[in-house]
């Protein structure tokens with residue numbers, strides 16, 4: 001599906017971002033990528049060591065954000081799994097809300113057992129957690145959860161405080177009995193180095209939801225999602241919600257950049273969506289290091305990649321409030337595409353030199369996770 005889409009809709013093109021950005025996005029800082037990383041780190045050691053802008057204020061670590069940002073509510077929940085979503089009820093805003101008990105709490109950390117660790121690719125694994133029988137995560141769309149070590153005294157930072165990091169489950173909010181995180185391993189990463197030592201039977205503490213952009217069905221005619229590396233998981237959460245709600249006619253175009261083909265997370269899921277509902281979902285993958293037979297765009301997410309991809313569903317700047325662009329990825333990519341978020345709570349203006357600004361989009365049309 002992708003090849004067809006790519007061949008039909010996009011031509012290869014060079015871009016405006018340094019390759020270091022994408023190396024950061026989808027590789028776990030392997031030694032071979034050091035030369036790629038150098039310019040980024042040089043310019044941005046800056047952003048708290050590459051923790052995603054989609055998190056946060058560049059100066060604020062997730063640990064601090066977690067303390068500050070676990071406000072309840074604000075979002076509509078939605079489930080997955082076809083036309084009729086089980087265990088959900090309609091809300092007056094037109095969305096769906098997960099019924100029944102939530103396993104997670106926004107007010108306290110709760111411990112969940114890892115039941116399975118399934119390698120996904122060279123640096124990413126699926127962590128499957130058991131939820132109490134009959135409960136679901138209860139996360140709203142779009143929202144995240146935060147994780148820390150469940151065992152006292154473990155997973156601490158160099159100041160002796162627990163390392164806390166946000167993640168977006170890949171299981172939909174109404175899935176009961178289990179929750180799955182798709183996590184990329186960062187060499188030297190405070191939390192993922194700890195996580196990679198754990199085994200099935202061990203536990204992790206979680207708290208949530210951490211609300212992001214409250215998804216309202218049909219609030220926009222169309223949305224675009226520009227993601228890099230593991231910044232893809234919030235996009236998948238929103239796409240699942242749209243797909244699960246037959247009343248939601250929002251059209252969505254995903255532009256997903258990675259270093260190599262192997263780095264593309266959830267590729268089959270996106271291709272299946274685009275194949276199932278081609279008039280509603282469109283996906284474009286861009287690669288820094290494409291294989292010989294690659295038909296899609298290569299390099300960074302440039303103005304041309306965005307313009308070409310968003311033409312079909314008319315996600316253009318002149319549409320005002322009818323369109324939204326979601327951005328989520330590594331700092332270098334976010335900086336080039338939109339400019340960073342002003343702070344944890346404020347989106348702030350678009351960077352004057354960013355691709356979206358130059359294309360004519362307004363700050364109100366853009367949301368960074």
Ligand SMILES: Cc1cc2nc3c(=O)[nH]c(=O)nc-3n(C[C@H](O)[C@H](O)[C@H](O)COP(=O)(O)OP(=O)(O)OC[C@H]3O[C@@H](n4cnc5c(N)ncnc54)[C@H](O)[C@@H]3O)c2cc1C
Nearest residue numbers: 049055144166167168183184186188189190191192230233
């Ligand atoms: C809303 C949200 C949802 C997210 N969802 C997911 C998800 O589903 N899956 C996922 O994999 N990730 C997700 N993330 C990212 C995740 O929260 C963590 O940032 C990521 O796992 C890295 O954490 P870490 O503690 O292992 O690495 P960190 O310690 O934060 O470091 C990250 C990298 O930067 C390097 N580094 C650290 N400090 C410096 C420095 N001073 N200078 C230069 N380099 C430095 C480290 O060596 C490492 O390679 C999400 C983030 C947000 C905000």
